[in-house]
Amino acid sequence: MPSKQTVSADSKGEFTINSLTAGLYRIDTNLRGEDLFVRSISLEPSASGSKGFDIAWAGISLKVGEQVKGVIVTLSQGAATVKGRLVVDEKQKPPVNKMRVYLVPSEKDTADDVLRYAEAGVEGDGSFVMTHLAPGQYWILVREVVEQDRSGKEHAPLAWESGGRMSLRFEGEALKKTLDLAPCQRLSDYAVTYVPLTAPSKPAKQPPKKPSSTSSQPR
Numbered sequence: 710m711p712s713k714q715t716v717s718a719d720s721k722g723e724f725t726i727n728s729l730t731a732g733l734y735r736i737d738t739n740l741r742g743e744d745l746f747v748r749s750i751s752l753e754p755s756a757s758g759s760k761g762f763d764i765a766w767a768g769i770s771l772k773v774g775e776q777v778k779g780v781i782v783t784l785s786q787g788a789a790t791v792k793g794r795l796v797v798d799e800k801q802k803p804p805v806n807k808m809r810v811y812l813v814p815s816e817k818d819t820a821d822d823v824l825r826y827a828e829a830g831v832e833g834d835g836s837f838v839m840t841h842l843a844p845g846q847y848w849i850l851v852r853e854v855v856e857q858d859r860s861g862k863e864h865a866p867l868a869w870e871s872g873g874r875m876s877l878r879f880e881g882e883a884l885k886k887t888l889d890l891a892p893c894q895r896l897s898d899y900a901v902t903y904v905p906l907t908a909p910s911k912p913a914k915q916p917p918k919k920p921s922s923t924s925s926q927p928r
Contacts, residue, residue: 714726714728714729729771730771731771731772731773731775732770732771733768733769733770733771734768734769734770734771735765735768735769735865735869736750736764736765736769736780736782738782738841740784740841743788743790743840743841743895744786744787744788744893745784745785745786745788745841746784746785746787746788746824746841746842746843747765747782747783747784747785747824747841748783748784748785748824748843749763749765749781749782749783749824750763750764750765750780750781750782750783750824751763751764751765751780751781751783752764752777752779752780752781753779753780753781764780765822765823765824766821766822766823768869785843787844787892787893788840788841788842788843788844788893789842789843789844789890789891789892789893789894789895789896790838790839790840790841790842790894790895790896791812791838791839791842791888791890791896791899792836792837792838792839792895792896792897792898792899793810793836793837793896793897793898793899793900793901794834794835794836794837794898794899794900794901795808795810795831795835795836795837795851795901795903796835796900796901796902796903797902797903798902798903798904801903801904801905804853804903805853806853806854807830807831807853807854808830808831808851808852808853808854808903809828809829809830809831809851809852809854810828810829810830810831810837810839810849810850810851810901811826811827811828811849811850811851811852811867811877811881812826812827812828812839812842812847812848812849812888813826813847813848813849813850813877813878813880813881814826814845814846814847815846815847815848815881815882815887816845816846819845820874820878821871821874823866823868823869823874824843825843825845826866826867826868826874826877827839827842828866828867828868831851837901842890843890844890844891844892844894845889845890846887846888846889846890847887847888847889847890848878848881848882848884848885848886848887848888849881849886849887849888849901850877850880850881850884850886851901851903851904852880884904886901886902886904
């Protein structure tokens with residue numbers, strides 16, 4: 710992904726990002742106040758030639774010299790906040806790598822709604838904070854982030870990739886640790902137990918079948 714560019718919207722809510730190289734871009738937001746969350750990020754119909762195009766899901770692919778206009782970031786009020794801590798089950802070994810907490814929308818029709826996914830790093834004392842969350846039903850899970858530690862690259866949300874969303878949903882459905890967030894809800898000291906997702910056990914090998922006692926005669 711190309712280098713990151715940061716701009717601020719003016720008093721009218723308008724923004725312009727210049728000097729971009731060709732490549733695929735995503736729009737990330739840094740909202741003021743805990744009450745707002747991003748409802749959608751799209752291209753207006755005049756820019757896409759049809760209905761508003763969901764660029765939160767697809768991103769913006771820029772060619773050399775191309776200009777894209779009509780990007781609309783829609784905000785809504787009623788965001789929820791989750792402040793919590795990571796708890797390790799006594800039967801499990803403590804994780805040795807950095808950890809991240811993920812919120813995964815559990816409703817089937819939100820599987821590809823990138824803006825409904827959320828993640829946050831776990832601090833050294835086990836605490837984490839997740840803000841600007843859309844109200845709704847979620848699975849909550851925790852993962853070690855070995856790959857991120859080794860690469861040293863700037864972290865990109867796992868939900869930006871279809872494979873990432875699929876793996877999060879698979880793990881969330883397997884663990885079934887649910888969390889329902891109401892509008893403007895503020896959860897504090899929410900405990901999340903770290904449970905590593907184990908691979909299903911392989912079926913036991915069957916003993917070889919004994920050869921049949923009957924034989925066929927050549928014709």
